[in-house]
Amino acid sequence: MHSEPYLLDPSDDGVQVLWHTAAPARGAVRLGDRRVEATSSALVSLFDDEGIRATVWRHWSDVRGLGAGRTPYRVESVFADGAVTESKTYTLAPAVPRHRPVRLLLSSDHQMWRNTPANLAKVAETVGVELDGVLFAGDMVGVPARAADWFEHPTGRGFFESMTGRADTEIGGRRYRGAPLLQHTPLFPAIGNHEVMGRRTRHRTLQARFDDPAPDAWDTAAYEELFPVPRGPAGPRWWSRTVGDVFVVALFVTRAWRDEINTYLEPPDRTGDPQGGQFLFERVDAGSPQHAWLAGELASPAARAARFRVVLFHHGSHGLGAHCVPAYADPVKLVSGGAVRYAYPIHDDVVFRDLAPLFAAAGVDLVLNGHSHLWNRFRDAAGVNWLETSNVGNSYGAFPERGDPGGLTPVLPTVAPLRDAAGTPLPFVADDDVTVFSVLDSADGVVRSYRFDTREPDGPVVLFDELPLKISG
Numbered sequence: 001m002h003s004e005p006y007l008l009d010p011s012d013d014g015v016q017v018l019w020h021t022a023a024p025a026r027g028a029v030r031l032g033d034r035r036v037e038a039t040s041s042a043l044v045s046l047f048d049d050e051g052i053r054a055t056v057w058r059h060w061s062d063v064r065g066l067g068a069g070r071t072p073y074r075v076e077s078v079f080a081d082g083a084v085t086e087s088k089t090y091t092l093a094p095a096v097p098r099h100r101p102v103r104l105l106l107s108s109d110h111q112m113w114r115n116t117p118a119n120l121a122k123v124a125e126t127v128g129v130e131l132d133g134v135l136f137a138g139d140m141v142g143v144p145a146r147a148a149d150w151f152e153h154p155t156g157r158g159f160f161e162s163m164t165g166r167a168d169t170e171i172g173g174r175r176y177r178g179a180p181l182l183q184h185t186p187l188f189p190a191i192g193n194h195e196v197m198g199r200r201t202r203h204r205t206l207q208a209r210f211d212d213p214a215p216d217a218w219d220t221a222a223y224e225e226l227f228p229v230p231r232g233p234a235g236p237r238w239w240s241r242t243v244g245d246v247f248v249v250a251l252f253v254t255r256a257w258r259d260e261i262n263t264y265l266e267p268p269d270r271t272g273d274p275q276g277g278q279f280l281f282e283r284v285d286a287g288s289p290q291h292a293w294l295a296g297e298l299a300s301p302a303a304r305a306a307r308f309r310v311v312l313f314h315h316g317s318h319g320l321g322a323h324c325v326p327a328y329a330d331p332v333k334l335v336s337g338g339a340v341r342y343a344y345p346i347h348d349d350v351v352f353r354d355l356a357p358l359f360a361a362a363g364v365d366l367v368l369n370g371h372s373h374l375w376n377r378f379r380d381a382a383g384v385n386w387l388e389t390s391n392v393g394n395s396y397g398a399f400p401e402r403g404d405p406g407g408l409t410p411v412l413p414t415v416a417p418l419r420d421a422a423g424t425p426l427p428f429v430a431d432d433d434v435t436v437f438s439v440l441d442s443a444d445g446v447v448r449s450y451r452f453d454t455r456e457p458d459g460p461v462v463l464f465d466e467l468p469l470k471i472s473g
C-alpha cells in the first residue's frame, strides 16, 4: 500500500504533507530540485477487523519556504529493500493571505456510502480540485480504528480512496473514482461520532468496540494520528484558523450513538446499562474548556477582522434530519418499574442554550453541521445560517412533519428545489440517488449547493441553491 498524499494546515509560507505506506520507509516531498524529508513513524491506533494492529507507516513533511501560488510536488517513499515508489505530480500552496477570497468545499458523512465517489467526481468537474480547503463536518468512515475504512475498503470507497481519486465504484453502469482533491486542497476536519472509538476491552471485533463507548472509555486516537493538525489547545480535537477572508472554528460536538433510539426515550432493554444513554463526548457547555476557548476565539482580532466567520461541528441541532433528535442534552435517567430510560430535555440542548448565543453575539455567518445525511438550511433571528449538506453518499431521510426541533422554518432552495409529486418545492434534499455538494465562494459571499442524480449519469450537475452569507439592509 502506498496512499496518495494529503495536505493539512497551510501556514503563511508552508503546508503539511502526509501519506502512508504499508511497510517501513523513508519519505520525502520533492519540489523540483528541493527535497523535504518526512518524519516517518508507525501508527499505533489502526487495526484489522480481528483487532490485529495494522502495519501503517505515516510520513509527514513540514514544507516551508513556499512562495505565493501553487508549487508542483510529488512524494517518494524509499523502502528497506531499496524499492522506491513515487506519486504523480500535484500542486500545493501556503495559506491564502488574510482578506483574500477563497473557495471552500463543504462536506461530511462520506462513510463509504455508495454515492460518495460520484459526488466528488462531480465536485471536480464543477469547481476543480485546486480549492483553498475542504471543510469537513465529521463522519469520514464507519469505524475509525479500522485501517480498511481509510485506505482499502472492500467497497472501493475508503475515505482516502474517494478523496484522492482512487475509489472504484459503479452506479448505473458508470464507474466513479472520486477525485484527487486532498493532494491539492488542504482538509480542515471536525470530529463526528464515527471518529470516536469505544471501550478497548471486552470486545473482539472493532465494530463491537466502536458500538460500546462509555463516558470514561472512548478515544479519538485514530483521528488524531491521521489528522494531527490543525491543532488547538487540546490538540486536533478543536481548532481555529483563518483561511483567506474566512475565520474557521472546528468544534468537537458529537455524542454516543445508540441505534435503537428514534424517540426521546431509550428502550427499556438497557436496564442496568451503566453507559448513560446517548451521552455527550467532549464537553462544550458553558464553563467547559472548549466553550471558554470558543468564546475567546470568536472575540479574537482574527475572527473580528475576517469578512466571514464559519463554525463547523458534527451534530446538527437545527434540521429536518433523523439525527437532530433527541436534543443535544445530557441524558436524564428515568427509573420506572426497574426499567431504566433516558430523557433529553430540549431546554438543556447545549447547542441552543450555550453555543447559539455565542454565534449570534460574534456575528457568525455560517454553522456547518452533518450527521443526518440530508441537505437543509435555516437562518435564525440573529442572521446565523445553519447548513447541513451531508446528502453526499446516501440519505437518512427528512422529517418535515416533525419540523426543526429548534423551531425555525427551513429555507427553500433559491434556484431549483426538488419538488414532491404534487409539484410543491421541497426545503430539503434527502435522497439515496441524488447526491449534493456545496461550495463556499467568499468572493461572491455565497454558498452554492449543487445536486446530481446518479440515475442519469450523463445528466447535469444542477445548481439548486445560493445561500447569501450576509443579508444587507
Ligand SMILES: [Fe+2]
Binding pocket: 139, 192, 193, 194, 314, 370, 371, 372
Ligand atoms: Fe454522525
